[in-house]
Amino acid sequence: MEGYSILLVDDEEFALQGIQQGVEWERIGITRVYKTHEKKTAIRMLESYPIDIVLTDIEMPEGSGIELIRWLKEHQPQCVSIFYTCHADFSYAQEAVKLGALDYLLKPVPYDELENILRKAVKISAEHRKGKKLAEIFEEKAENPDSAIDIVKQYISENISLDIQREELARLVYLNPDYLSKLFRKQEGMTIGEYITQKRILFAKQLLKSTKLSVADISHRVGLTDVSYFIKIFRKKEGTTPQQYREKAE
Numbered sequence: 001m002e003g004y005s006i007l008l009v010d011d012e013e014f015a016l017q018g019i020q021q022g023v024e025w026e027r028i029g030i031t032r033v034y035k036t037h038e039k040k041t042a043i044r045m046l047e048s049y050p051i052d053i054v055l056t057d058i059e060m061p062e063g064s065g066i067e068l069i070r071w072l073k074e075h076q077p078q079c080v081s082i083f084y085t086c087h088a089d090f091s092y093a094q095e096a097v098k099l100g101a102l103d104y105l106l107k108p109v110p111y112d113e114l115e116n117i118l119r120k121a122v123k124i125s126a127e128h129r130k131g132k133k134l135a136e137i138f139e140e141k142a143e144n145p146d147s148a149i150d151i152v153k154q155y156i157s158e159n160i161s162l163d164i165q166r167e168e169l170a171r172l173v174y175l176n177p178d179y180l181s182k183l184f185r186k187q188e189g190m191t192i193g194e195y196i197t198q199k200r201i202l203f204a205k206q207l208l209k210s211t212k213l214s215v216a217d218i219s220h221r222v223g224l225t226d227v228s229y230f231i232k233i234f235r236k237k238e239g240t241t242p243q244q245y246r247e248k249a250e
Contacts, residue, residue, distance in 0.1 A: 003031025004122050005049065009042045009056035009065060010035075010084070015107070019055070019084075022111045027217060029122045039063030043071055051079060052125040053118070058085040058092055066092070069099045078128045080121040084109065130159060134172065148173035149187050152180070153195070160199050161223045166192055200224065201237050208246040215242045 003026075010016050016035045025033060034049060036042050039062055045051065054072060056065035069081045081101045085092065088106055096104045102124065103117050133155065152169050169192065170177040184192050200222040207218045219230035234242050 004029055004052040004125050005032035005034065006030050006053040006055060006118070006121075007042060007045060007049075007051045008033065008035040009037075009039070009054065009060070009068065011037045011057065011060040011062075013037070015057070019114070023115055023118065024111075026211075026213070028115055028119050029221075030118065039065070039068045039071075042068055046072065046076060046079070051076075052128075053080045053082070053121045055082045055084050055118075058083055058087060066095050066099070069096075069101060073099050078132075080124050082117060082121060126162065130162065133158060148175060148180070149184055152184065152192070153188075156196055156199055160196075160203050161221055163223060164196055197233060197237070201234060204230070204234060204242065205238075205245065208242055209249045218242065 006025075008016050008019055010019075016037075020033055020035065023030075025031070030053070032049075034045055034051065036045060038060060042054070042056070046054070054069070056068055058065040065083060065085070069083070072079050072081055077100075081099065083092070083096050083101050083104045084107060085105070086107045093104045102121055105114070105117065151173055155169065155172055156164060166177050166181065170180045173180065175183070181192060184195070188195060190198070204218050204222045207213055207221060211218075213221070215231065216227045219225070219227045222230070224230040224233075231241055234240075234245070238245055240248070
């Protein structure tokens with residue numbers, strides 16, 4: 001699964017360093033962290049890089065965070081915004097709500113609390129990507145009407161960390177859910193559910209071998225929020241627990 005990116009905006013370098021070093025970015029799914037000290041540079045970076053989340057201070061010498069998020073709402077409304085400031089100003093909070101910011105945080109925020117907010121931002125970004133992918137798939141389906149199963153498989157692979165329902169897949173390709181299930185089983189030799197599980201286990205094995213993420217984190221990354229269930233199906237498919245698989249791979 002491709003990670004998410006964040007832009008940190010604060011005129012105080014020590015504040016930027018504190019956030020950058022204090023947050024467990026990989027654990028919450030953020031793989032790229034950009035930072036800048038001013039609004040003007042922030043806008044250039046937003047125009048140049050695919051940024052999913054913006055965490056910004058409000059009062060800065062070269063333009064406020066409010067102005068930055070106002071620009072963001074007009075030009076990149078899919079980007080999730082969060083204010084992080086020293087000022088408990090009600091008018092600022094009102095403006096933040098009006099601009100659709102996810103939250104208005106007062107410094108200093110404990111890192112675990114900040115990480116919880118960032119997890120929500122990642123979840124919203126995932127939904128945005130999902131919506132964008134749906135639009136692309138609709139367009140592809142219109143151009144290639146015979147590729148329904150390929151589209152379903154592609155969607156499953158690219159959204160394996162999400163809860164994927166058969167009805168949702170059927171809507172992608174304009175087919176009745178029961179008919180899609182029969183078509184899928186005929187072509188792939190397994191049910192849609194079995195195929196999704198197979199992909200989840202494959203992705204989990206890759207993460208176990210290539211990262212130091214905990215088994216619980218990997219369970220969530222592959223779309224299974226119940227860790228016990230994840231371990232159970234992993235053992236059923238691989239004949240070993242995830243931890244034993246990692247130890248053997250190492």
